[in-house]
Amino acid sequence: MEQEFWQARWRENRIGFHEAAPNSLLTKHFSQLALEAGQSVFVPLCGKALDLDWRLSKGLRVTGVEFNQGAVEAVFARLGLVPEVCQADGLIRYQSGELTLYTGDFFDLSPVHIGQVDAVYDRAALVAVTPEDRQAYAAHLNRITGTARQLLIGFDYDQSLMDGPPFSVPGSAVHALYQVSHEIRLIEERAADGRIGERCSALEQAWLLTPLV
Ligand SMILES: C[S@@+](CC[C@H](N)C(=O)[O-])C[C@H]1O[C@@H](n2cnc3c(N)ncnc32)[C@H](O)[C@@H]1O
Structure with a gap:
């Protein structure tokens, strides 16, 4: 979809896709990815999903990308983290501890942005x-x-x-x-x-x- 379509959804709070708790298929089946603490998971089109917090709580490094800046900022605020923010080749990078989220277009991400990825969610x-x-x-x-x-x-x-x-x-x-x-x-x-x-x-x-x- 066009970026403006999604920005309008966020602006108008039409975000029925956002779940009030970590997705239960995630919590039930994530162990099948056989990840260990310290390994990294990449989350495309991440929104402000509570799934991000859940994976961080398992000791994983979490990287995501999302069009909407407010959604990304909401994740850090919810976690009580103050991210470092910088420009990164056409995207904006928010980083604190094990959490790195980019605002911008998924299709503009390169391997340099996200580094080693052990699994995708x-x-x-x-x-x-x-x-x-x-x-x-x-x-x-x-x-x-x-x-x-x-x-x-x-x-x-x-x-x-x-x-x-x-x-x-x-x-x-x-x-x-x-x-x-x-x-x-x-x-x-x-x-x-x-x-x-x-x-x-x-x-x-x-x-x-x-x-x-
Ligand atoms: C259906 S929502 C799912 C969000 C999240 N994965 C969740 O489970 O709540 C899709 C999200 O992808 C974002 N999005 C769509 N296309 C994108 C793109 N090309 N690059 C970055 N974000 C995108 C939208 O802004 C929206 O927040």
């Missing part, structure tokens, strides 16, 4: 990208993270019943995007709740993507 990021941009999103994500393992949380529903975002990303689409780089395993699916669950019978799905060697 995508919750409501791929599903926020238009179907036309999906291939570019997955290719860029693989490029900047060195095809890291990934916990991917998205939705599968009948796209004719409602417009995205969130878009429906069924298993066939996950496979089309990642089967050349990852082994793909559906680890849980459940009826989606929240607004999407009210509008159609959507499934929320958690996928574990393990790099092919």
Whole structure:
């Protein structure tokens, strides 16, 4: 989607995607990424999700990117952290301790910005990208993270019943995007709740993507 679309959503507080607690598929399945304290996780299109705080509490280094500056600042304020802020090749970098968040366009991020990535956590990021941009999103994500393992949380529903975002990303689409780089395993699916669950019978799905060697 265009940046202005998302900035308007934040301005008007139309952020139904923001959850009041860490995502329960994250807390249930994150151990499957086999990360140890001190390792790093990259969070594309991170919003101000409480998932960021939860991973920090596990001793992980967390790096994210988000269009909206207010969302990024809200995360640091919530954590009681005062970040160092600097320009970084077209993005703005906020950093304190183990948390680094960039404001700007995900597609402008380079491996230099994010450094070593041990795992990717995508919750409501791929599903926020238009179907036309999906291939570019997955290719860029693989490029900047060195095809890291990934916990991917998205939705599968009948796209004719409602417009995205969130878009429906069924298993066939996950496979089309990642089967050349990852082994793909559906680890849980459940009826989606929240607004999407009210509008159609959507499934929320958690996928574990393990790099092919
Ligand atoms: C559906 S929300 C999900 C946010 C977060 N992952 C969560 O679970 O709450 C998608 C977010 O991605 C941001 N976004 C969309 N496209 C982006 C892009 N190309 N670069 C950076 N942020 C983007 C939007 O501003 C929005 O906050």
